[in-house]
Amino acid sequence: MPTVPSANPADDIAAGVDIAALLERGRAMSTPELRAAVDRLASPMNTVAAYHFGWIDAEGRPADGDGGKAVRPALALLSAEAAGAGPETGVPGAVAVELVHNFSLLHDDLMDGDEQRRHRDTVWKVHGPAQAILVGDALFALANEVLLELGTVEAGRATRRLTAATRKLIDGQAQDISYEYRERVTVEECLEMEGNKTGALLACAVSIGAVLGGADDRTADTLEAYGYHLGLAFQAVDDLLGIWGDPEATGKQTWSDLRQRKKSLPVVAALAAGGPASTRLASLLAADAKSHDLDAFSEEEFAMRAALIEEAGGREWTSQEARRQHAIALDALDGVDMPELVRAQLTALADFVVVRKR
Amino acid sequence: MPTVPSANPADDIAAGVDIAALLERGRAMSTPELRAAVDRLASPMNTVAAYHFGWIDAEGRPADGDGGKAVRPALALLSAEAAGAGPETGVPGAVAVELVHNFSLLHDDLMDGDEQRRHRDTVWKVHGPAQAILVGDALFALANEVLLELGTVEAGRATRRLTAATRKLIDGQAQDISYEYRERVTVEECLEMEGNKTGALLACAVSIGAVLGGADDRTADTLEAYGYHLGLAFQAVDDLLGIWGDPEATGKQTWSDLRQRKKSLPVVAALAAGGPASTRLASLLAADAKSHDLDAFSEEEFAMRAALIEEAGGREWTSQEARRQHAIALDALDGVDMPELVRAQLTALADFVVVRKR
Numbered sequence: 123m124p125t126v127p128s129a130n131p132a133d134d135i136a137a138g139v140d141i142a143a144l145l146e147r148g149r150a151m152s153t154p155e156l157r158a159a160v161d162r163l164a165s166p167m168n169t170v171a172a173y174h175f176g177w178i179d180a181e182g183r184p185a186d187g188d189g190g191k192a193v194r195p196a197l198a199l200l201s202a203e204a205a206g207a208g209p210e211t212g213v214p215g216a217v218a219v220e221l222v223h224n225f226s227l228l229h230d231d232l233m234d235g236d237e238q239r240r241h242r243d244t245v246w247k248v249h250g251p252a253q254a255i256l257v258g259d260a261l262f263a264l265a266n267e268v269l270l271e272l273g274t275v276e277a278g279r280a281t282r283r284l285t286a287a288t289r290k291l292i293d294g295q296a297q298d299i300s301y302e303y304r305e306r307v308t309v310e311e312c313l314e315m316e317g318n319k320t321g322a323l324l325a326c327a328v329s330i331g332a333v334l335g336g337a338d339d340r341t342a343d344t345l346e347a348y349g350y351h352l353g354l355a356f357q358a359v360d361d362l363l364g365i366w367g368d369p370e371a372t373g374k375q376t377w378s379d380l381r382q383r384k385k386s387l388p389v390v391a392a393l394a395a396g397g398p399a400s401t402r403l404a405s406l407l408a409a410d411a412k413s414h415d416l417d418a419f420s421e422e423e424f425a426m427r428a429a430l431i432e433e434a435g436g437r438e439w440t441s442q443e444a445r446r447q448h449a450i451a452l453d454a455l456d457g458v459d460m461p462e463l464v465r466a467q468l469t470a471l472a473d474f475v476v477v478r479k480r
Numbered sequence: 481m482p483t484v485p486s487a488n489p490a491d492d493i494a495a496g497v498d499i500a501a502l503l504e505r506g507r508a509m510s511t512p513e514l515r516a517a518v519d520r521l522a523s524p525m526n527t528v529a530a531y532h533f534g535w536i537d538a539e540g541r542p543a544d545g546d547g548g549k550a551v552r553p554a555l556a557l558l559s560a561e562a563a564g565a566g567p568e569t570g571v572p573g574a575v576a577v578e579l580v581h582n583f584s585l586l587h588d589d590l591m592d593g594d595e596q597r598r599h600r601d602t603v604w605k606v607h608g609p610a611q612a613i614l615v616g617d618a619l620f621a622l623a624n625e626v627l628l629e630l631g632t633v634e635a636g637r638a639t640r641r642l643t644a645a646t647r648k649l650i651d652g653q654a655q656d657i658s659y660e661y662r663e664r665v666t667v668e669e670c671l672e673m674e675g676n677k678t679g680a681l682l683a684c685a686v687s688i689g690a691v692l693g694g695a696d697d698r699t700a701d702t703l704e705a706y707g708y709h710l711g712l713a714f715q716a717v718d719d720l721l722g723i724w725g726d727p728e729a730t731g732k733q734t735w736s737d738l739r740q741r742k743k744s745l746p747v748v749a750a751l752a753a754g755g756p757a758s759t760r761l762a763s764l765l766a767a768d769a770k771s772h773d774l775d776a777f778s779e780e781e782f783a784m785r786a787a788l789i790e791e792a793g794g795r796e797w798t799s800q801e802a803r804r805q806h807a808i809a810l811d812a813l814d815g816v817d818m819p820e821l822v823r824a825q826l827t828a829l830a831d832f833v834v835v836r837k838r
Contacts (some may be wrong), residue, residue, distance in 0.1 A: 148551040150509075164654055164655070166654070166658070167650075167651075167654055175612065225617075229613050229614075232613065233609070233613055233614065251591070252591040252657055253780075255587050255590065255613060256587075256591065256592055256650060256653060256657070257615075259583075259587060259616075259620070259650050260647065260650045260654075262617070262620060262621075263620075263643055263647045263650060264647070264648045266624060266639065266640075267640075267643050267644070267647065268638060269638040270636060270643060271640065273636075273640075275633065277635070278628060278631075278633070278635070278636035278639075279634070281624065281628055281636070281639065281657045282624075282625075282628040282631075285621055285625050285628060287626070289618065289621045289622070289625065292525075292614060292617050292621060293522045293525075295614060296522055296524070296525055296614055296618075297522070299525070320827045351619045399821045424623055434817055449604045453597070479591060
């Protein structure tokens, strides 16, 4: 391991790796290709997509919006390097994964009725439901197009993996929706849903560059195992931030997952724990389920629910689960031969995912 | 040309080809694979999809619904035979094209607010908007999966063509939606929209079997030209049936396209024609555009608009356009070497598309 002092604010990220630079490289190398792909869309879909990606505002003026953390593009480039190819080999994979990710955001925001994303109004809110459906569909098609026009056998294999991941993404959203109507969701069901919704596409991001670089299926599968468990760690942290995150950093409302009655890991784990706090939480949430409007709740009422989740052990369990998934991910990395620098960078990205504040 | 007497009710279909048997073969060979693909979907998406395809009713009981005319599967099998392969080679192509077609129906019905399709309530009406979005997405992903799991170079080429057709399908729907808000649409714009919405996927159906059977790009492109113009002929007839069709046969309301203010070919051609009927129609439709509810209109009011469209020449122009596109399609067929029986069958299908009553 290199021992150069880290430039990162988070001390516990593997020393010597500049995470900000790694994410920036992924963004810088993939964004021009992503914008070129989106520019192929007919009007007004290109404009709606540009708004969604934060490149223009609702009035069509150029904007420098928050495009997200860009973990997936960074992973796709490292994936190519893990297979001994140059990072540029991973770019079409990075673009395709970002297109699928954003297709799912457009449709999920509409299905879930979410009005805000990345500090801005969502597409269905600004441009209407039909555009959210249509542009989502178009981004999904574009993802396949970007890969298949490479015309190689590897591109066919990459598209097949992306398609499998997309199917899991859709399964996960279907589960998420069905859980909203259920009183009780088990921890296992929650983990399966999060594996589908978050793990599958991160797994694909970590394998797609390698596949485009000619890696065999065993290597790709092992990289996917790293990515899948990284995704579960990522989602566990997201679930923590969804309740206890700083709204300034996350861009979401305070207690945002509680407002949305999300059956996220801390909630599900707290309900499964038993004991007085767990029992009291269960009866409160059962009463909440009958209420149409949680928006009328005061900050104190949400704070009380969050405190009960913590008292029942849901917060600590989820933190431990994030660390557990992080460890499984790193174990999987050991199964792939790759340049040591790439291994250090993938390790550092896994660390970052667990310590991030947004 | 064979001179065996035709078993078809429509006398002007190329003699000797049993269209009903040809459509039935496509349905019989592709439906088991289509059902197996849909069965892969997680619950409740498999049920929602089965309802959409007419295999079960809204209560989940087995049904023998109207699955549509099944022109596309028939074309995909003939496409394989045109390239000298067996019809079974075209089956994954038939299934993939049907999946994409039904993905677009699920999303379009929701975007357009259509409550009825094939004599039944649409999916969003029965199972809600979220399921219509989700199951549409899943069918689109499944289409790629069915092709790519063949794992061949040909499957990659077929998926690339299907993706290109799907993008055009989405472009066409975007144009269709934007035209609703415009007072004037030119005949050229209408034809472009219909080429995207209907022509592109029919073109893909006619090339996909050949591509899976190893045909070169030139052959596939020429078959696509036949399919594209066949699609325009198909849509011109659809536009005629949308105004003057028999509701018993079409499964739609009387004057259905007029009720939906569709800027279909007969309307657009009538408005472009000039003369007293055209002028009167234009002022009536301009007034209608300001009215929120055409449902309150009497049958006589719609009948009067239909009569004006006919008087201005929109009906006759559209009939001629169907015949013109039919002729271009048949010309394209001459550019491909294929078994004479297959040529006769593709010719007969083109004839059928123009004379059909539903």
